[in-house]
Every structure is written in structure tokens, then in C-alpha cells.
Amino acid sequence: MNTSTPVVSATVKKKKLTAAAVSRFQNKPLVTLTAVVIAIALGLSKEPFVESLRPIGETYLALLQMSVLPFLMAAIPLAMRSAIAQGAAGRMLGRVIFWLIVSTVVVAAGGIVLSVVYFAIYPVDSKTIAAVGGLVGDTSGQIDLEFIMDLPRSIVTVTNAIHSTGIADLVPSNIFAALSGNQITSVLIFTGIFGLSMAVSERRTGNSFFSELKHLHDVCLLIFEWLNLFVPFGIIAMIAPQVAQLGSDVLYILGQFLLLFAAGSVVLIILSVILIAMAIRQPLFLTFSAMMKPLTLVAATRNAIACTPLAVDVMANELKVSRAGCELFIPLGFTILRFGYVLHFAAATIFIGALVGRSFTIYEMLLIGFLSTVASFGTIGLNGPAGLASLAGVLRPFALSFELALPILIVLDSIIGMFRAAVTVAVTCAIAALAGGRQQAEDVLLEPTPAAIPAK
Amino acid sequence: MNKRYSNLVYFVFIAFAALPTPAGAQTARLPMTAPAQGISDIHSIVASGVLRVAISRFDIPPFHQHLANGTIVGKEAELAYQIAGALNVKVTFVDEADTFDEVIKLVADGRADIGLNALAQNYKAVMTVRFSEPYMTLRHALLYNRTMVAQEAAGGRPDDVLREFRGKIGIVAASPFVRFADRNFALATVIEFDTWKDALDGLRKREVDVLYNNEFEVRRVLMENPALHVEYGAAIMKDKLAFLAIAICDSCVKLQEFINFFMAQNQSTFAINTLLTAPFVK
Numbered sequence: 001m002n003t004s005t006p007v008v009s010a011t012v013k014k015k016k017l018t019a020a021a022v023s024r025f026q027n028k029p030l031v032t033l034t035a036v037v038i039a040i041a042l043g044l045s046k047e048p049f050v051e052s053l054r055p056i057g058e059t060y061l062a063l064l065q066m067s068v069l070p071f072l073m074a075a076i077p078l079a080m081r082s083a084i085a086q087g088a089a090g091r092m093l094g095r096v097i098f099w100l101i102v103s104t105v106v107v108a109a110g111g112i113v114l115s116v117v118y119f120a121i122y123p124v125d126s127k128t129i130a131a132v133g134g135l136v137g138d139t140s141g142q143i144d145l146e147f148i149m150d151l152p153r154s155i156v157t158v159t160n161a162i163h164s165t166g167i168a169d170l171v172p173s174n175i176f177a178a179l180s181g182n183q184i185t186s187v188l189i190f191t192g193i194f195g196l197s198m199a200v201s202e203r204r205t206g207n208s209f210f211s212e213l214k215h216l217h218d219v220c221l222l223i224f225e226w227l228n229l230f231v232p233f234g235i236i237a238m239i240a241p242q243v244a245q246l247g248s249d250v251l252y253i254l255g256q257f258l259l260l261f262a263a264g265s266v267v268l269i270i271l272s273v274i275l276i277a278m279a280i281r282q283p284l285f286l287t288f289s290a291m292m293k294p295l296t297l298v299a300a301t302r303n304a305i306a307c308t309p310l311a312v313d314v315m316a317n318e319l320k321v322s323r324a325g326c327e328l329f330i331p332l333g334f335t336i337l338r339f340g341y342v343l344h345f346a347a348a349t350i351f352i353g354a355l356v357g358r359s360f361t362i363y364e365m366l367l368i369g370f371l372s373t374v375a376s377f378g379t380i381g382l383n384g385p386a387g388l389a390s391l392a393g394v395l396r397p398f399a400l401s402f403e404l405a406l407p408i409l410i411v412l413d414s415i416i417g418m419f420r421a422a423v424t425v426a427v428t429c430a431i432a433a434l435a436g437g438r439q440q441a442e443d444v445l446l447e448p449t450p451a452a453i454p455a456k
Numbered sequence: 457m458n459k460r461y462s463n464l465v466y467f468v469f470i471a472f473a474a475l476p477t478p479a480g481a482q483t484a485r486l487p488m489t490a491p492a493q494g495i496s497d498i499h500s501i502v503a504s505g506v507l508r509v510a511i512s513r514f515d516i517p518p519f520h521q522h523l524a525n526g527t528i529v530g531k532e533a534e535l536a537y538q539i540a541g542a543l544n545v546k547v548t549f550v551d552e553a554d555t556f557d558e559v560i561k562l563v564a565d566g567r568a569d570i571g572l573n574a575l576a577q578n579y580k581a582v583m584t585v586r587f588s589e590p591y592m593t594l595r596h597a598l599l600y601n602r603t604m605v606a607q608e609a610a611g612g613r614p615d616d617v618l619r620e621f622r623g624k625i626g627i628v629a630a631s632p633f634v635r636f637a638d639r640n641f642a643l644a645t646v647i648e649f650d651t652w653k654d655a656l657d658g659l660r661k662r663e664v665d666v667l668y669n670n671e672f673e674v675r676r677v678l679m680e681n682p683a684l685h686v687e688y689g690a691a692i693m694k695d696k697l698a699f700l701a702i703a704i705c706d707s708c709v710k711l712q713e714f715i716n717f718f719m720a721q722n723q724s725t726f727a728i729n730t731l732l733t734a735p736f737v738k
Contacts, residue, residue: 136685145614148694149693401602401614
């Protein structure tokens, strides 16, 4: 008896050493957190080799992004079709709108109230103001803006002639151009319409390429599963150079705002995870463990869209959140609803106000919340510092200088971008869980049934 | 008939125009191009053994600066010594001017051979003195009160406000920027200050909302007082250039040619970033 037991356990151990087992181990919260700690330590060490990790991180990010569009092309039509088949689309829409409004208000109010209270208790001192001035000067070369004094009439005419057509810009006139141009919003519009017409067409003709789309969906998830094997290494390779890029002087000067934003983000992320756990009636620790995966990956990549497949997979397959809620709302939410930017813009406006000694009335604070939300839509399709351009629309109505804010925020963006993207992911997932609820027995990607096919 | 006649007149006119210029006409232009007895130029300077260089009484570091021992140092002082060295003469600084315009006047009046004082070429000065090729080209710049300009912009872009500025703009009196302000900011109220330092005080006291100078002076203020950069912004006018050049006496044709040749040979141009980081004696 004693001799047979080790043989059996050895066989079991050998069987467990599969990709799935490695993936399970690497996705444990402790492993992920360890990777984050190592990345931060490496970044702070400022060792020259840390910068050489950047190409590895960029390659990993490119691999993650590689399958996002094919995944969306498959997942959204399937989710749309599934929601229509179950008649869940209409029911969910109302709940999504409700939670969307609540979430936006909470995020904007959180950013404003936290910042106002913080800077009321710890006002920006003259030493910090001088240091910030030096930092802005060093970053911008003491030049805030350059302009042409005598604008030729032709240029004025051309400038006036160029105007955005608003929503019409988002409708893809050529889906292949939208795909090759990585225009996610346009792709989402197409896939939504495509999913709707797919469901209608199935009912009318009985023809379906459900299985092909399902296969494409599964293939994309499998690629992400493989890539997940390298998540801890990806986290280290992506976070360490970002931390190293931030000079210690910058941390000293702008640490106040950085800590404030980080604290606000962490509060919102924890609140979101608690709401997800409540919505799906799962233990908090289990929900936290599962959500760690998309949250750490998005913090490392600073790109919510690149984490769409992982977030959908975790929410639908691990946490068993309604599929329509996940597969339909999460890609849309990550692309269009940039909650991280709402928080960032609101907090940054209060910070710049504190820097120049400006206080805000209650009405102005409400306006900051509203403008931050509107400005967050201006970041659609943009990532990193490029999205900061929309902040001008929040600052300028309060006579705050965007040219002053931009260098400060660009310097911090390598770190703030991590929290910003994580907030977007956490809040969007929470809305998906609150609106969609727990997965029901019938909540699957329904195969076309002969009964559903009308007789010709 | 008429057409043939007019063609003939046209031919005769062209033929006369193509003939060599009469000798009398050349002689009339001689004073402008050739040295004459008693007129200052390179020969009289070499003969005297001294190159008289006009500078301002006030310092413009790092262009020029008076030391306690009476020595004058700085990039422009170095350039003056180099030109004098090439001419094999000594340098005498004539530092009696209290304004930029007075430096030009010293040269125009013949009390100095050249003027080296971060002088920007302008139409009025060109009428009284010659100028060398520019040794530095600086863009015009504005140092503006961020809040005031943002309020004026009412949610718009600050450059739109600055382009048609209607507030109070400060400049250094008797400097080329008096003319530049008249031309470029016709809608603004222009307030003149004796010195750049006074102008900065005026900006701090809200006597003006914007200061107008070249990009070197504006950037140097922000480098030396980083705290100011939170309250005040710097805007560069890309299409408005200040050409800093050596003012040369109006009759000194050969000296002008000599200085231009010297500068081309020695690449005697100043780079703004070098000047901004150049140490100067306090």
C-alpha cells in the first residue's frame, strides 16, 4: 500500500503540469501582486537594463491587441443575437442606462469631493508651486504655446471649413478601412448592427454561421489563454520602464496629486468589485481574485480595449455574469465610457485650481463633473497622453490654463494611466454585473434550433 | 500707323535703357560706396588703432555685463574683441546709452563705430545706421497672465486672444519693440517701462497683463523664476522674428563687408539654448 501511493501522486502531478495549470497558478492574486511589486522595485531601482524591458512589454501589448478586433467581430454579433433570442436586450437596456448614470455621478463626484477635501486640508505650498513651475518649464522648454500672428486668410478659411460631423464620423462607410485603421468605435457600431441583422436573418432564412463565429470567438479566447501564461512577465516588462521613467524629483513635486488620484482610483475599484460580488451573489474574495486578472493586465497595458477578451472571459466564464451584459456591454463600455478619464479630468481640474489658488463653488463643481464626463467622450479611440487634449474643454471655462496643466499631466501619465485604465475596467465591469445580473440557465449562446426556423 | 509708331518709341526707349549708365550717375552714388576723405570706415578705424563699440549702460547678461573692476564681459563683448583682433586694433566700449535707441544714436552720430547691444533690426534704425548679417534670430514672445488671458478667451484658445490682444501690454521703452508693438498690437494699450526688470514688476503688480519681448528674455525670466511659470505663460509668435545684428556706422561700407566676412568665416552666431544656460557673473 505504501509503495503504490507515490506512483499515483506522481502521475497526478504530471497531469496537472498543463498550460491550464500554469495559467491557474500565474493568475493567482498573490502571483500577480508579486509581479507588480517586482516591477515597481525594478522601476525604482533605475537600473539601465530596466529600459531594455520596454520592447518586451511593447511586444506583449501588441500580441494582446492582435486578437482584439477578431474577438469583437465574433463576440458582439453573438451577444447581440443571444440577447435578441432571449428577449433580454430591451430589459437590460433600461438597467444599463440607470447604472450608467449612477456610476458616472459617483465617479465624477468622487474625483471632485476627494480632491476638494484633500486640497482644503493640505493646500499646495509655495515651495511646491515653485517646483511645479520649474517642472513645467523644463518639460516645455519655457514655451507654453507657439502661434502664427498673421494668419493668412486662406488658412482661416480652410480652418473654418474643416468641421467634425459628430456621430456621423463614427459610422463606418467602409468597415475594412475601419478595421485596418483600428477604429474600435466604428467597428463596434458595425458589429452591433451585424449581430442584429444576423438574428433576424436566421429567423427568416434559417441560414446561420453561428458555429463559425463561435469558433472564431473560441480561437481568440484560446490565444488570450496562451498569452495569459506570460502575464506576470508582461506586467514586469510593461510596468517597470514606466516607473523608471518617472524621476524621483517628479515624485517629490507631484506626489501629492499622484497619491490623491491613486487613492481615489483604489476606492472606486474596490467599490466596483464589491458591487460585482453583490450583483452575482459570489463571495467577495472569489470576485476579487477573478477581477485581479483584468485589473492588473489593464494597469500594465494602460489600455482597456486590449484587455477586453480577458475581462469578458473572466466575467462570463469565471464569475458567471450574464453573457449579454458581458459580451455586449463590456466592449462598448471599454471603448466609449472612459470612467478613468472622468475621474482624472475632475481631479486634475481641482488640482490645477489649487495650484493657482482658485476655489470652486458648488455650482462650478457640478459643472466640472458634467464637463469631465463630456470631455471623456472626446478621448474615444485615444490612449495615453493623447487623450489629455480633451481636458482643455474642462479647464478653460474656469479660466484655468490647459497649457500649464498639460506638461504636469504628461509627466505623470505613465503612472496615472495605469490607475485610469483600471478604473474604466472596474466600473464598466460593475455596470455589466449590476445590469446583467447573474447568468441564468438559459443564458448561453443559443444554437439555432429548427423550431426557430420558419417553414419556407 | 499708330501701332507702328508706338513700337518704334518702345524700341528707342529699350535701347537707351540698355546703354551703359552715364559716368555722372556713378559719381553721384560714390559717397555711398567708396570711402572719402574724413568719412569713417575701416581705413580710419585701422589708422586710429581703436574700434569704438557702443553698448548700453545697463547690463544684458549674457550678451554684455559690466564687472566691478570696469571690465566688460559677455558674448557680445567677446565678439567685439574678436572683430577688433581681426582688424588688429583695440576695443573701446562707449557705454553711455541708457536705452537701445541711444546705442543706435551713438553709432549714427559717429561717436561709435559699431553698436553691440542685442539690437534688433527695425525700419527706423536701418534709416540711420547699417547692420551686419544677424548673429542671432529670435522669435517675438509674450509673457502673459494665464488667468487673465483664459478669462478673455472664455473657453477658447489663448492664442486667439493674444493674436488680437486688447488689454494692456508692457514693453521696454526706446527699444525696437515699441515699433513692433505699434504694428502687431494695434488694439492693445501699450505701456512703456524703463527697463525689462521694471516691466516684470509691472506684470506682477497687474499694471499690464502681457509683456512683449524676444523669446530669449521671456524664457530667461521663467528659467530664473520657475514659480512665475505657474501664474504666467510664455507664447511664441512663430512668424515674427527679431534679427539681432551689429549696428555699423552709416558710412562704414567696407567695415560692414569686413564684419560680415568675419562672421561667416568664424560662424559667429549665438544659439539661444547656449545663451540661456551660459553662466554670468552676478
